[in-house]
Amino acid sequence: MSNYLDALSVLLLISAFVLMGNKRTNAYIKSFKMQSILIAILTGVMGINSLLKDGHVDMLVVCAVVIGIKVIYIPYLLNKTCKNVAYRVEKDFYFNIPILILGCCFIVVFTYFSLSTTTGINSGNINMQVINSVSLILIGLFFMISRKKAIGLIIGFLVIENGIFVTALFATQGMPFIVDMGILMDILVAVIIMGMMAFRIDEKFVSTDGNKIKDLRG
Amino acid sequence: MGFVLLAVPVIAVVLFFLLKKMQYQHAVSVTASIILVILGAFLTREVMLYGTVEYTALGGIFYIDALSIIVLDIVVIIGFLTSVYSIGYLEEELREGKLDQGRLRIYYILMYAFIFTMLLALTVKNIGIMWVAIEATTLSSAFLVGFYNGKDAIDAAWKYIIICSVGIGIALLGIIFLQFSSIGVVESSQFLDWTALFNNAADLKGPTLRLSFIFILVGFGTKVGLAPMHTWLPDAHSQAPSPISTLMSGVLLNGAMYGIIRIVAIINHSFGNSIFVGRIMVTVGVLSVATAAVFVFTQKDYKRMLAYSSIEHMGIIAIAIGFFTPLSIFGGLLHMINHSFTKSMLFLSTGNILQKYNTKEISKIRGMFKLLPVTATVFLLGLFAIGGAPPFSVFTSELLVISSIFQENNFLVGGLLILLIAIIFTGIVVTMFKMFYGNEIPRETSPGEGNIPGVVTIVGLLVIITAMGLYIPGELKGLIENAVKIIIGG
Numbered sequence: 001m002s003n004y005l006d007a008l009s010v011l012l013l014i015s016a017f018v019l020m021g022n023k024r025t026n027a028y029i030k031s032f033k034m035q036s037i038l039i040a041i042l043t044g045v046m047g048i049n050s051l052l053k054d055g056h057v058d059m060l061v062v063c064a065v066v067i068g069i070k071v072i073y074i075p076y077l078l079n080k081t082c083k084n085v086a087y088r089v090e091k092d093f094y095f096n097i098p099i100l101i102l103g104c105c106f107i108v109v110f111t112y113f114s115l116s117t118t119t120g121i122n123s124g125n126i127n128m129q130v131i132n133s134v135s136l137i138l139i140g141l142f143f144m145i146s147r148k149k150a151i152g153l154i155i156g157f158l159v160i161e162n163g164i165f166v167t168a169l170f171a172t173q174g175m176p177f178i179v180d181m182g183i184l185m186d187i188l189v190a191v192i193i194m195g196m197m198a199f200r201i202d203e204k205f206v207s208t209d210g211n212k213i214k215d216l217r218g
Numbered sequence: 219m220g221f222v223l224l225a226v227p228v229i230a231v232v233l234f235f236l237l238k239k240m241q242y243q244h245a246v247s248v249t250a251s252i253i254l255v256i257l258g259a260f261l262t263r264e265v266m267l268y269g270t271v272e273y274t275a276l277g278g279i280f281y282i283d284a285l286s287i288i289v290l291d292i293v294v295i296i297g298f299l300t301s302v303y304s305i306g307y308l309e310e311e312l313r314e315g316k317l318d319q320g321r322l323r324i325y326y327i328l329m330y331a332f333i334f335t336m337l338l339a340l341t342v343k344n345i346g347i348m349w350v351a352i353e354a355t356t357l358s359s360a361f362l363v364g365f366y367n368g369k370d371a372i373d374a375a376w377k378y379i380i381i382c383s384v385g386i387g388i389a390l391l392g393i394i395f396l397q398f399s400s401i402g403v404v405e406s407s408q409f410l411d412w413t414a415l416f417n418n419a420a421d422l423k424g425p426t427l428r429l430s431f432i433f434i435l436v437g438f439g440t441k442v443g444l445a446p447m448h449t450w451l452p453d454a455h456s457q458a459p460s461p462i463s464t465l466m467s468g469v470l471l472n473g474a475m476y477g478i479i480r481i482v483a484i485i486n487h488s489f490g491n492s493i494f495v496g497r498i499m500v501t502v503g504v505l506s507v508a509t510a511a512v513f514v515f516t517q518k519d520y521k522r523m524l525a526y527s528s529i530e531h532m533g534i535i536a537i538a539i540g541f542f543t544p545l546s547i548f549g550g551l552l553h554m555i556n557h558s559f560t561k562s563m564l565f566l567s568t569g570n571i572l573q574k575y576n577t578k579e580i581s582k583i584r585g586m587f588k589l590l591p592v593t594a595t596v597f598l599l600g601l602f603a604i605g606g607a608p609p610f611s612v613f614t615s616e617l618l619v620i621s622s623i624f625q626e627n628n629f630l631v632g633g634l635l636i637l638l639i640a641i642i643f644t645g646i647v648v649t650m651f652k653m654f655y656g657n658e659i660p661r662e663t664s665p666g667e668g669n670i671p672g673v674v675t676i677v678g679l680l681v682i683i684t685a686m687g688l689y690i691p692g693e694l695k696g697l698i699e700n701a702v703k704i705i706i707g708g
Contacts, residue, residue: 118425137391144384153380160387167391171398176409178279179346183390186353190383193360197376200367 001049005170008042009132012166013108016139016159020100020146028155029078035162036070046169058177065181069188074158081195082151100146107142108135129170137163150198154191161187219264220271220280220341223257226250227334234327240312240319243326244305250330251298254337258294262287266697272343281343281412284700288551289476290340292558296468297333299675300461303566304329306669307461310573316366325365325459331358332465339473345480346410349386349393352441352477355470356382362462363454374453381450382441389437389477395430396481399423412480416707419488427485428494434481435498441474443529444502444536445509452513455525456578460569463521467528468562472554475535482539483705492542499540500631506533507638514645519578520571523649524564527604530642531557531612537635538619541626547702549618555694556611556686560603563679567597570669570676571653580649584656589665594654596676601650603683605643611686 015038019031043066047059095103111134137160144156165183168175175183230250237243261282264271271282282290308325311317317325335358339351356379364375397410403421408414415422440447455463482499486492510530517523531553538550570593575583586594603610616639623632667673 118429134391141384144380150376157380157383157387160384164387164390164394168394168397171394172401172409175346175394175397176344179344179350179410182347182350183353186350186357189354189357190379193357194379194383197360197364197372197379200364200372201376 001045004045005042005129008038008045009129009166009170012038012042012136012162013132013139016136016143016163017101017104019155019159020104020139020143021097023097025082025149025151026079028151029075029082032078032155032158033071033075035159036066036075039162039166040067040071042166042169046174050173059174062174062177062180062184065184069184070158070162073188074191077191077195078151078154081198084199085151094146094148100142103142103146104135104139107138108132111135111138130167133163133166133170135163136166139163150194150201154194154198157194158187158191219257219260220273220282221275223254223261224334224337224341226253226257227330227337230330231327231334234323234330238319238323240322243323244308247301247304247326247330248298251294251301254294254333255298258287258291262291262697265700266693269700279342279344279347282341283704284697285479285551285704286340286476288555288697288701289472290337292472292555293333293336293340293469296464296558296562299562299566299679300329300464303464303569303669303672303675304461306671307459307569307573310668311459314573321365325362328358328362329462329465332362332470334358336469336473340476343412344410345393345396345412345415348477348480349390352389352438352474353383353386355473356386356441359458359462359466359470363458363466365459365462366457368457370453371457374450374457378450378454381447385437385440385447387437388440389434392430392433392435392437392481395426395433396484399426399430412484415484416487419484419707420490422484422488424489427488431481431485431495432498435478435502438474438477438481439502442471442478442532442536443506444532445506445529448506448509448529451529452522452525455528455565456519456521460521460565460572463524463568464562464565467525467565468558471528471532472558475532475554478536479539479705482542483707486542487707492540496540496542499536503533503536503538503540504631504634504638506530506536507635507642509533511638511641511645514642515649517649518580520580520583520650520653521565521568521578523580523646524561524568524604527642527646528557528561530639531561531604534616534619534635534639537631538622541623541628542706543622543626544702544706545625546619546622547705548698549615549622551698551701552690553612553615553619556615556683557604559679559686560600560610560612560683563596563676563683564600564604566672566676566679567593567600570667570672571597573668574663580653583653586654588657589663590667591665592667592673592677596680598654599680600683601646603687605646606639607643609684609687611683614687614690 015035022028022031043063047063050056050059112131115131140156140159140163144153230246233246265284265287273280308322335351335354339348342348360375360379363378364372399422403418404414443451482495485495507530510526513526535550535553538546574590603612606613606616620632
């Protein structure tokens with residue numbers, strides 16, 4: 001059991017690195033989908049485990065919802081948004097991709113050192129898993145600030161949410177069922193709204209370049 | 219009764235979907251808000267009599283105590299005033315062709331969805347569901363910020379939803395660490411249950427709790443508009459329609475601050491002192507007030523100016539909570555109430571000004587006393603009130619907060635706070651006073667108030683804030699004292 005979880009947590013971290021290396025918006029969505037599939041497997045494994053151990057089906061329901069929302073619907077929605085907006089390739093990064101990947105490595109090392117010195121988290125066998133998932137959150141944030149376009153921001157936000165979800169699974173065996181459901185609903189609605197807005201921004205000024213939002217400073 | 223409170227906005231939303239006629243929609247909106255006020259009054263009485271309102275249904279999810287009822291009453295009262303104001307405001311917008319019937323319906327649907335999420339956040343015991351509700355407030359208000367569909371409005375809405383969603387996501391990470399610190403202390407059926415966490419606070423794991431507080435402060439602090447996470451706030455407040463700015467400034471910020479206060483209560487109870495939380499809260503609070511002090515001088519837009527003033531006042535509340543003495547918390551909660559009413563009055567007045575002059579720029583507005591005699595008077599007095607001039611209510615609560623700081627012998631923070639508040643007062647006066655005088659009245663405008671229900675609302679608010687400045691009713695005082703006891707514990 002713990003071996004599977006270790007492997008999945010590492011794979012999730014790798015998926016974040018892969019995402020960071022992507023240039024095309026289509027590739028972002030594919031990487032995100034891969035990551036969501038990994039999360040679905042993770043919840044599935046934990047769900048079966050808790051079913052066998054305590055007879056709870058909660059986690060399996062969460063798993064089904066994750067598949068429905070994160071693996072199928074959100075990538076579909078993003079693909080649709082992506083078709084509507086004018087650009088396909090991110091041309092102008094603030095940094096080039098090797099530097100971004102190095103930045104991700106730095107984030108993982110940083111998380112390792114900061115969390116391993118926090119007593120309380122550092123006890124028991126969850127240590128590395130939590131470090132991997134917190135790194136995932138930070139890489140999501142880093143992804144958001146490294147991409148300029150609206151789709152990049154939405155994907156970054158989703159990676160952060162994925163990371164938080166995984167942290168909850170690893171650190172606490174999942175939040176209370178109703179909270180998990182509420183969080184997934186919120187994410188779904190958030191992505192729908194963001195998608196619509198990205199489309200409207202595109203209508204208004206042709207490119208969804210967040211960098212051009214200059215009128216609202218100060 | 220409590221569940222009825224949550225059902226009313228939902229029913230209102232359904233009715234907005236069903237009823238096509240505009241008059242009906244106004245009627246539904248006002249009726250729903252009146253019912254909410256009545257239910258709020260009823261629940262307030264229950265809380266005064268029994269301390270808490272709890273039901274066993276749905277796993278005991280519903281929970282109101284003195285702290286939540288204070289914020290809840292602010293929500294329902296300002297919700298009521300906003301719906302009354304909205305009638306006149308929306309009619310005027312329709313006349314000018316800025317809206318059509320369909321958009322009006324969307325406005326009401328989103329407004330009541332927003333009120334529902336606010337009420338949900340305030341009436342649950344589970345911190346996780348509170349988080350879900352606070353995130354939902356962002357989602358329901360995002361389209362309201364971008365309601366006018368202009369370039370700036372959509373920019374502001376985009377900035378709002380991205381910054382707040384990510385910020386609130388960080389708060390969720392904090393909540394996960396909070397749950398983590400409670401594993402083995404509370405039963406799994408009571409995970410994230412506020413009362414269980416508070417009662418067992420002494421056994422929570424300290425280091426994880428510290429980590430959790432920092433994440434939660436950054437997360438909910440984004441929503442409160444504490445510097446340096448405040449960047450979305452001036453844009454969103456200035457671009458949203460004025461009644462929505464009112465709801466955001468008067469209601470939404472308090473809701474997020476309520477989340478922070480709940481967490482602070484657990485953590486201080488756990489550590490047995492407020493040194494850790496206090497340092498962080500006071501720093502962030504002073505930084506917010508200082509940010510506002512710098513930016514009020516450079517504002518060209520009167521709604522942005524008021525938004526920066528909201529940042530200032532949230533900073534003051536954060537400082538008050540940071541000091542964590544009974545007097546400072548009392549002052550902080552009172553300040554929350556006073557700020558909400560005063561700022562609502564100001565934002566509602568800006569709606570009248572905006573509709574008359576069709577501009578948000580301070581430099582283009584002259585001769586307000588001639589064109590809008592009542593609104594101008596209320597707005598002028600409101601500016602004094604929000605700056606902290608006696609005899610208005612904000613003065614009373616600021617005085618309480620500052621004297622509580624001096625009581626703790628912290629002359630540095632107290633002195634700094636007085637200085638910054640004075641600077642902000644000057645800044646508001648210097649930049650805004652030009653609006654009131656002058657003879658150059660723009661063409662195509664005629665003197666007189668347009669929005670009669672709106673004028674009645676703002677005058678009513680002026681009466682409330684003046685009365686509250688002179689006299690705090692005994693019941694309210696008792697309620698706030700109970701809330702202080704809940705926060706401090708024991």
